Amino acid sequence: MTRFVIPLIAVVLFFLEPIFSLFSPIEQNGELFVFVPRFLIVYLIFIAAYYSRQRAILYGLILGLLYDMYHIDIIGLYTFMYPLICYLSTLVIRQIQRHTLTVMVLSLVMIVLLEILSYFFASVIALTSIDFNEFLTSRLVPTVIANSIFIVMFGWTFKQITLKRFSQKQAGF
Amino acid sequence: MPRFFSNKRLIILLVGVIVLVALIAFSLRDRDHSNLPEQVVKDVVGFGQSMFTKPAHFVTGIIENIDTMLNTYEENKRLKERLDAYAATQAELVDVKSDNVKLREIVNKLDDLRAYEPIQSTVISRNPDQWEDKLIVDKGTTDGVEVNMAVITSQGLIGKVVLSNPFTSTVELLSTENINFRVAAMIAGEEEIFGLIEGFDRQSRQLIMKRIDSSFDVKKGMQVTSSGLGGIFPKGILIGEITEVSTDDYGLTKLAYIRPAANFSMLDHVMIAKRSSTIVDGTDGGSSADTEGDDES
Numbered sequence: 001m002t003r004f005v006i007p008l009i010a011v012v013l014f015f016l017e018p019i020f021s022l023f024s025p026i027e028q029n030g031e032l033f034v035f036v037p038r039f040l041i042v043y044l045i046f047i048a049a050y051y052s053r054q055r056a057i058l059y060g061l062i063l064g065l066l067y068d069m070y071h072i073d074i075i076g077l078y079t080f081m082y083p084l085i086c087y088l089s090t091l092v093i094r095q096i097q098r099h100t101l102t103v104m105v106l107s108l109v110m111i112v113l114l115e116i117l118s119y120f121f122a123s124v125i126a127l128t129s130i131d132f133n134e135f136l137t138s139r140l141v142p143t144v145i146a147n148s149i150f151i152v153m154f155g156w157t158f159k160q161i162t163l164k165r166f167s168q169k170q171a172g173f
Numbered sequence: 174m175p176r177f178f179s180n181k182r183l184i185i186l187l188v189g190v191i192v193l194v195a196l197i198a199f200s201l202r203d204r205d206h207s208n209l210p211e212q213v214v215k216d217v218v219g220f221g222q223s224m225f226t227k228p229a230h231f232v233t234g235i236i237e238n239i240d241t242m243l244n245t246y247e248e249n250k251r252l253k254e255r256l257d258a259y260a261a262t263q264a265e266l267v268d269v270k271s272d273n274v275k276l277r278e279i280v281n282k283l284d285d286l287r288a289y290e291p292i293q294s295t296v297i298s299r300n301p302d303q304w305e306d307k308l309i310v311d312k313g314t315t316d317g318v319e320v321n322m323a324v325i326t327s328q329g330l331i332g333k334v335v336l337s338n339p340f341t342s343t344v345e346l347l348s349t350e351n352i353n354f355r356v357a358a359m360i361a362g363e364e365e366i367f368g369l370i371e372g373f374d375r376q377s378r379q380l381i382m383k384r385i386d387s388s389f390d391v392k393k394g395m396q397v398t399s400s401g402l403g404g405i406f407p408k409g410i411l412i413g414e415i416t417e418v419s420t421d422d423y424g425l426t427k428l429a430y431i432r433p434a435a436n437f438s439m440l441d442h443v444m445i446a447k448r449s450s451t452i453v454d455g456t457d458g459g460s461s462a463d464t465e466g467d468d469e470s
């Protein structure tokens with residue numbers, strides 16, 4: 001049963017992201033704050049940390065491709081960035097203790113990295129013209145705050161699910 | 174400290190980067206059309222997405238209902254005051270409309286730029302990485318949606334269709350940073366003043382209307398609607414209200430800032446306006462023809 005739960009949660013998060021982006025941008029005191037839901041990548045980092053790096057990269061590749069084709073119409077951005085983030089986070093995880101809190105912090109750091117990468121791509125392809133300072137205040141900070149709420153709410157559950165699957169696999173199931 | 178990249182991984186990474194650049198270049202070249210695999214993915218993912226979004230809209234709808242219920246008393250009082258005036262206006266409108274139809278018959282001009290058939294659709298997702306202001310709605314070419322059609326809410330114009338697949342279509346909002354997004358607009362008044370809406374000022378969240386003939390007297394507070402002369406949009410869709418008038422960079426024409434009438438966030442139901450009279454690929458659609466040359470530069 002858990003075998004299917006892991007990809008199923010990834011697909012559900014993939015579909016949940018655009019729903020949450022319907023609430024964005026939020027206007028506060030005449031200033032516009034954009035928050036970008038990055039739920040899927042958090043989950044992929046938990047998979048990479050507790051279950052399997054290959055699986056995380058594979059899911060990142062498939063869902064990144066769907067993300068590109070469905071939302072962005074530029075194939076290659078997230079197809080590349082999702083697996084890259086998964087790979088980088090496994091490199092870091094090897095060096096540190098695999099505590100829930102550290103993985104949570106790591107996924108936040110990776111969200112920041114992903115945002116900066118996507119900002120870099122967007123400004124190279126001229127999708128956006130905002131400067132880095134504005135990017136920081138109007139986009140990066142709200143995104144990190146919103147996603148940290150998500151991580152705190154679901155991080156522990158993700159850990160339990162991925163660990164359970166990992167131990168099942170160890171048992172040869 | 175292990176080596177960061179072994180040789181094998183370095184090769185994989187390099188090949189990955191090359192494939193990435195090739196793919197991006199390939200898909201950037203032609204973003205206005207989607208090929209068959211893209212269409213299939215869009216429709217299938219769109220179907221799955223609507224499974225998730227429609228319940229979400231239902232829940233937000235309930236919350237909104239509760240929210241409005243709390244203000245019912247205040248609102249009711251205000252609405253009652255307006256009701257008398259409304260009835261009179263309504264009667265006059267019916268009279269004028271029937272008059273209009275009769276007069277049109279007399280002059281033998283049955284084609285009306287204003288007439289359009291609204292295609293009701295639900296927003297199923299908003300581009301999650303919000304570099305571009307794009308929505309995906311659940312109606313496509315099978316329902317008669319075509320590229321460049323105007324997309325409106327009850328408040329006014331919000332954008333246009335940029336990509337249509339059999340069962341879903343992508344809508345680009347007016348608040349886009351895309352410089353090729355143009356709308357042929359008109360300032361309603363005693364005489365009709367024409368101009369083009371080109372660009373969006375992000376700081377003040379206002380649209381910029383350019384190429385207004387400087388001999389006309391444009392004032393703050395005037396209403397701006399679509400002119401119907403762009404070829405695809407119907408005439409008379411409310412766009413917004415002028416807040417500031419100045420001259421353009423060369424001092425030859427006037428430039429106006431417009432506060433959009435519609436709200437671009439929290440969109441759930443939108444209408445796609447299918448114009449009844451002949452559709453010509455003019456200014457409204459011309460942008461799509463232009464982008465092909467401009468995008469790469």
